[in-house]
Amino acid sequence: MGGTEHLDIQREGATLVLTLNRPEAKNALSLPMLVGLYDGWVEADADDSIRSVVFTGAGDSFCAGMDLKALAGKGTGGERYRDRLTADPDLHWKAMLRHYRPRKPVIAAVEGYCVAGGTEMLQGTDIRVAGESATFGLFEVKRGLFPIGGSTVRLQRQIPRTHALEMLLTGRPYTAREAADIGLVGHVVPDGTALDKALEIAELVNGCGPLAVEAVKASVYETAEMTETDGLAAELKRGWPIFDTADAKEGARAFAEKRSPDYKRM
Structure with a gap:
């Protein structure tokens, strides 16, 4: 089983658990994280004994978005992964589920910050669970940037357009309850239990054909x-x-x- 210094891969029965593991940076995206994520999606699809995937983050956050320095492979030990990105320039988009859709169901377990790139990756998952204190949002426009991870296309197809446009155009944070009210997440659970709930749902999926x-x-x-x-x-x-x-x-x-x-x- 693979993984990298910023992405843990573990088995829980028939479920593959992918954990963003850079808690000191609120799991901001790095090159080692993206390489590990992509490898995890491929492993899940290639192994017929895996029936579902749970996607979560270590510590008190899911993902706080991009770390441009880390994505360049600088200062985080990512230099040795540059050849992977050179060989497949699309790898980061596949890792973020923009250009890749796993055939196995993907269940997100969110605690804390799930913003910018975190909210963009969330839209590539199938079932979503959030802890009560989770925070969502697409902050790109506040920084003069564009949410290029797929949100201007996907979000309006997953939640009502008026809510999608408000999230995209204001760049404001959303609570877990707000996210549930607009249909971005399906379950809001007590803090610290999102992973347990996601694994519970995964077990239901695993019991089906x-x-x-x-x-x-x-x-x-x-x-x-x-x-x-x-x-x-x-x-x-x-x-x-x-x-x-x-x-x-x-x-x-x-x-x-x-x-x-x-x-x-x-």
Whole structure:
């Protein structure tokens, strides 16, 4: 199992836990962190025994955004990762889930600051849990910058446009309760328990048929911008083959026999 000095990768059963690990800098993005993140997403998709991913941050923050010095590989031990970025100039966007969508469900567990690049990465996750004291926001315009991690495209598709524009154009912070009210996060839990709740949700996902879960996730994103007619046709194309799998038959047998199913990804 990989990871870097700024990104921890651990297994919790069938869940891969990716932890931003630069707490002294509120987990601001660094080159070692981005390399580790990208490798984590790839590992999750390549290993069929992994059924879900939990994405979180060490210490009292999720991610406070970019650290331009660290992203250049200066002063944080990142120099030895420069060849990775040279070989794949798109690596940082893939790590931040701008140009990469894992096929496994990704559940975010947020404590503390999740701002700027943190809020941008959040939009690449599927299910989101926040501690009560978490803070969200896209602060770029306050600094004369542009939130180029995908927020001007994705945010309006995930929350009502009026809320998306307010967040984008004011650069103000949002509390966890506000984030839940506008639909940016799905759960607000007591501080210090976001990871526990995320792992609890992951266990529910892990208990379902993996082929079905991955097909459902793919269908949701694939059809998001289609017309209803085209979307329904695409859903049938992706969904019908699931009924012919051994896992689908196992699910029916397990239900009839009142036991937990033993899915084999077949």
